Amino acid sequence: MTGAAFQKLFQLAGACLVLAILCFLILPAVVVAIAAFNDKAMLSFPPQSLSWRWFIHAMFYRDFQEGFRNGLIVTAWSSSIALVVGVCFGIALERYEFRLKRVIEGVLLSSLFIPHFTVGLGFLIVAAQIGMVQTYAVVVVCHVILVLPFVLRSVYVSLKNLDHRYELAAASLGAPPGKVLMTITLPLLIPGLVSGWLFAAILSFNEFTASLFVTSQRTQTLPVAMYNYVREYVDPSMAALSVMYIVATAVLLSFANAFLGLGKVLNVDHGR
Amino acid sequence: MLTTAGSISVEAEGKARLRDFAVRFESVAKRFAAVVALEDVSLSIGRGEFITLLGPSGCGKTTLLNLVAGFFRPDSGAILVDGQVVNDVPTYKREIGIMFQNYALFPHMTVASNIAYGLKMRRLDKDEIRRRVKDVLSLVKLSHYEDRKPRQLSGGQQQRVAIARALVINPRVLLLDEPFSALDRNLRASMQVELREIQRQFGVTTIFVTHDQAEALSLSDRVAVMSQGRICQVGSPEQIYAKPQDRFVASFVGDANILRGRLEGFANGCATVSWGKGRLRVPRTSIPVTQSATVDIFVRPEQLSISEPGEADFTRGKVAAHVFQGDHVDLYVDTADCISGRLLARLPTKEAGTRWPVGAEVGISVIEGSNISMFDA
Numbered sequence: 001m002t003g004a005a006f007q008k009l010f011q012l013a014g015a016c017l018v019l020a021i022l023c024f025l026i027l028p029a030v031v032v033a034i035a036a037f038n039d040k041a042m043l044s045f046p047p048q049s050l051s052w053r054w055f056i057h058a059m060f061y062r063d064f065q066e067g068f069r070n071g072l073i074v075t076a077w078s079s080s081i082a083l084v085v086g087v088c089f090g091i092a093l094e095r096y097e098f099r100l101k102r103v104i105e106g107v108l109l110s111s112l113f114i115p116h117f118t119v120g121l122g123f124l125i126v127a128a129q130i131g132m133v134q135t136y137a138v139v140v141v142c143h144v145i146l147v148l149p150f151v152l153r154s155v156y157v158s159l160k161n162l163d164h165r166y167e168l169a170a171a172s173l174g175a176p177p178g179k180v181l182m183t184i185t186l187p188l189l190i191p192g193l194v195s196g197w198l199f200a201a202i203l204s205f206n207e208f209t210a211s212l213f214v215t216s217q218r219t220q221t222l223p224v225a226m227y228n229y230v231r232e233y234v235d236p237s238m239a240a241l242s243v244m245y246i247v248a249t250a251v252l253l254s255f256a257n258a259f260l261g262l263g264k265v266l267n268v269d270h271g272r
Numbered sequence: 273m274l275t276t277a278g279s280i281s282v283e284a285e286g287k288a289r290l291r292d293f294a295v296r297f298e299s300v301a302k303r304f305a306a307v308v309a310l311e312d313v314s315l316s317i318g319r320g321e322f323i324t325l326l327g328p329s330g331c332g333k334t335t336l337l338n339l340v341a342g343f344f345r346p347d348s349g350a351i352l353v354d355g356q357v358v359n360d361v362p363t364y365k366r367e368i369g370i371m372f373q374n375y376a377l378f379p380h381m382t383v384a385s386n387i388a389y390g391l392k393m394r395r396l397d398k399d400e401i402r403r404r405v406k407d408v409l410s411l412v413k414l415s416h417y418e419d420r421k422p423r424q425l426s427g428g429q430q431q432r433v434a435i436a437r438a439l440v441i442n443p444r445v446l447l448l449d450e451p452f453s454a455l456d457r458n459l460r461a462s463m464q465v466e467l468r469e470i471q472r473q474f475g476v477t478t479i480f481v482t483h484d485q486a487e488a489l490s491l492s493d494r495v496a497v498m499s500q501g502r503i504c505q506v507g508s509p510e511q512i513y514a515k516p517q518d519r520f521v522a523s524f525v526g527d528a529n530i531l532r533g534r535l536e537g538f539a540n541g542c543a544t545v546s547w548g549k550g551r552l553r554v555p556r557t558s559i560p561v562t563q564s565a566t567v568d569i570f571v572r573p574e575q576l577s578i579s580e581p582g583e584a585d586f587t588r589g590k591v592a593a594h595v596f597q598g599d600h601v602d603l604y605v606d607t608a609d610c611i612s613g614r615l616l617a618r619l620p621t622k623e624a625g626t627r628w629p630v631g632a633e634v635g636i637s638v639i640e641g642s643n644i645s646m647f648d649a
Contacts (some may be wrong), residue, residue, distance in 0.1 A: 111614075168341070172364075
């Protein structure tokens with residue numbers, strides 16, 4: 001065999017490997033999507049006959065509706081609060097030197113290595129002590145802590161990429177620090193802030209482990225409602241919900257892309 | 273010991289009284305952690321003057337500029353603007369215009385809003401702002417660009433917006449931080465002329481920072497040459513070029529051939545120095561040259577003369593390269609009588625043309641009476 005033939009073979013093998021990896025990446029979504037259209041009340045694959053009935057069922061199932069609504073409330077609050085907190089700490093950490101900076105940074109990022117069930121359990125105990133088990137507040141606070149590292153990172157990276165000279169130029173033109181922040185720094189950070197908020201929102205809406213501990217019947221979010229459902233029934237409405245979720249997220253991201261540019265939203269646009 | 277400002281600005285201070293200075297540095301020092309950025313710098317800048325801080329990177333020129341802007345405080349010494357110490361005045365109260373290398377135009381604002389920014393901060397009324405933005409835009413020849421975003425402009429246009437934005441607030445001092453280095457060569461030359469014109473019209477005191485000695489010599493009223501956190505020499509471009517005060521200035525500003533010669537003696541205010549077979553009369557400058565036997569003579573490329581080998585030559589050499597530069601020709605001549613082993617001679621094209629091909633044996637001499645400087649070897 002010649003060298004050129006070997007090279008061809010290697011290229012072919014490489015292409016197959018890449019293809020296989022890509023297939024595995026989308027395999028779950030594809031399988032679930034197909035299963036969602038199953039006419040029968042069971043999660044079998046491939047389905048014998050097709051129908052929309054589980055989509056309808058999922059959409060009008062009361063627990064899912066409430067879970068969806070609760071999820072939106074929790075997500076909106078938690079990602080917005082996390083954004084504000086993240087911006088404050090992000091600016092402080094990027095711009096200033098102070099004592100215990102490393103410690104504070106470590107605490108802010110700690111939820112990355114503390115398991116979600118630990119966070120959930122901790123808040124459950126605290127909430128029980130102060131009689132707030134049934135409230136949204138405890139769910140929101142719990143989510144803020146879980147998504148904060150991601151918001152913080154997003155803000156931090158945007159700040160790092162922000163040319164400090166814009167702010168110096170503004171100061172030289174007579175803008176006091178507060179004005180510089182409001183008219184220069186924050187407007188230029190918007191793409192990073194939007195990306196941080198979106199990321200936080202998606203994480204919060206999906207969060208299950210900690211939510212299982214801190215939600216009650218009244219405040220349960222969609223993933224918790226789905227879990228409770230699947231313990232009793234095994235039908236394709238789970239799959240139908242998944243499909244709706246994927247489509248909704250895709251639409252949301254497309255909008256973000258159209259208005260802000262996906263590169264900026266995902267924070268990969270370093271060349272300015 | 274180098275006397276930084278003392279030595280040079282004495283002359284200038286005679287002309288103007290103390291309060292007539294727009295900017296004054298008094299024994300300013302600044303260090304960053306262990307690195308000394310500025311070491312006891314004193315300098316006075318006259319009203320309306322265009323002064324250049326020239327030096328290699330890390331010499332402290334940008335630090336000095338940033339101190340005027342108030343981006344940080346000096347460790348010791350005082351910075352005065354219009355006779356007032358501004359050490360503790362924050363940037364936004366200093367009334368300075370600054371133009372950065374990348375212009376730092378606000379990317380989320382239009383040209384007009386960029387220029388109006390400083391006026392809005394001064395709470396001028398809307399009509400006044402609109403009028404002044406319009407005036408300054410026509411001054412920089414960008415009248416129809418007010419609604420563009422900075423990224424829709426060329427480099428030269430961006431620079432004009434930056435200069436308009438800095439000048440529209442009528443700053444006490446204009447600070448320019450290497451503003452031309454992002455422009456290509458042709459545009460750079462025309463922007464330099466334009467900038468100088470605008471600066472004269474406004475009559476604004478300007479501190480210009482650059483590492484480009486040609487730029488410094490062509491633009492400035494005065495040049496302050498800096499090295500390692502200190503000012504080596506301040507003077508007009510002509511003075512700096514013709515009478516450098518130390519080895520650093522002599523070699524940093526303009527091209528120079530360093531020849532090792534022997535000091536023969538002093539007579540009539542001139543030193544006689546022998547180099548090769550020739551003897552040179554070097555005007556005795558303020559630099560104290562001791563009676564050491566060997567000295568280094570700094571000779572500009574245009575002060576060397578090249579001829580057919582003959583009796584009158586100081587020394588001989590062999591042409592190593594012949595570089596055509598349009599109006600002049602740069603001849604690189606290899607010779608043993610020079611520290612680097614190679615001399616640079618600059619001859620008018622009319623005269624040199626293709627007369628000295630590579631490999632030709634030539635005679636080298638130094639044109640008598642020209643501004644030659646000499647330092648202890």
